[in-house]
Amino acid sequence: GQNIDQPTEMTATEGAIVQINCTYQTSGFNGLFWYQQHAGEAPTFLSYNVLDGLEEKGRFSSFLSRSKGYSYLLLKELQMKDSASYLCAVRAEGGYSTLTFGKGTMLLVSP
Amino acid sequence: DADVTQTPRNRITKTGKRIMLECSQTKGHDRMYWYRQDPGLGLRLIYYSFDVKDINKGEISDGYSVSRQAQAKFSLSLESAIPNQTALYFCATSDLFGGRSEKLFFGSGTQLSVL
Numbered sequence: 001g002q003n004i005d006q007p008t009e010m011t012a013t014e015g016a017i018v019q020i021n022c023t024y025q026t027s028g029f030n031g032l033f034w035y036q037q038h039a040g041e042a043p044t045f046l047s048y049n050v051l052d053g054l055e056e057k058g059r060f061s062s063f064l065s066r067s068k069g070y071s072y073l074l075l076k077e078l079q080m081k082d083s084a085s086y087l088c089a090v091r092a093e094g095g096y097s098t099l100t101f102g103k104g105t106m107l108l109v110s111p
Numbered sequence: 112d113a114d115v116t117q118t119p120r121n122r123i124t125k126t127g128k129r130i131m132l133e134c135s136q137t138k139g140h141d142r143m144y145w146y147r148q149d150p151g152l153g154l155r156l157i158y159y160s161f162d163v164k165d166i167n168k169g170e171i172s173d174g175y176s177v178s179r180q181a182q183a184k185f186s187l188s189l190e191s192a193i194p195n196q197t198a199l200y201f202c203a204t205s206d207l208f209g210g211r212s213e214k215l216f217f218g219s220g221t222q223l224s225v226l
Contacts, residue, residue, distance in 0.1 A: 033214060042201060042217035099215065103153035
């Protein structure tokens with residue numbers, strides 16, 4: 001089975017840095033994804049990690065430690081538009097596996 | 112134009128009615144999925160299809176059925192809707208590149224309310 005945990009809610013201030021953690025326990029591992037979802041909209045892809053380490057993409061970075069079953073999404077220079085839900089998703093091993101999503105972390109950015 | 116299109120965007124129906132949600136895509140992807148999203152429960156997989164002749168049950172398939180009419184079309188049916196099927200439904204597509212890195216592209220969602 002798969003179990004993915006992430007905090008339910010987080011708050012931060014505009015211009016600050018926030019780290020959203022995700023821990024997972026899965027039967028096999030073949031990649032971890034982060035998606036962003038604004039209220040009432042579809043999720044959109046943010047990042048993908050399959051090897052240990054940090055992947056940086058502009059203001060957003062994602063880190064993976066496979067041995068610890070742990071990932072985080074780091075958002076720098078927060079903007080009001082970053083207020084959204086952030087979904088961690090894991091793909092189990094194998095070409096016919098699908099993504100399992102965590103319940104999402106609602107981030108509220110205040111002025 | 113959207114690459115993954117869901118219809119309808121909103122639907123209100125009554126308990127016991129048959130409902131069909133439709134999804135079409137212009138991305139040329141082989142893989143299509145139906146998810147539902149409930150507050151506090153996240154996205155859960157209902158059914159998925161890796162090609163036209165392939166249909167697989169997901170985590171929560173009871174009470175649902177699907178049809179893959181073509182590579183571009185994947186519909187979800189509720190044969191006899193019940194109130195706890197009230198949720199936001201998403202269709203998604205993906206393509207497999209070298210066996211790895213398969214990101215999902217989502218439609219805009221269908222908000223279904225069963226009274």
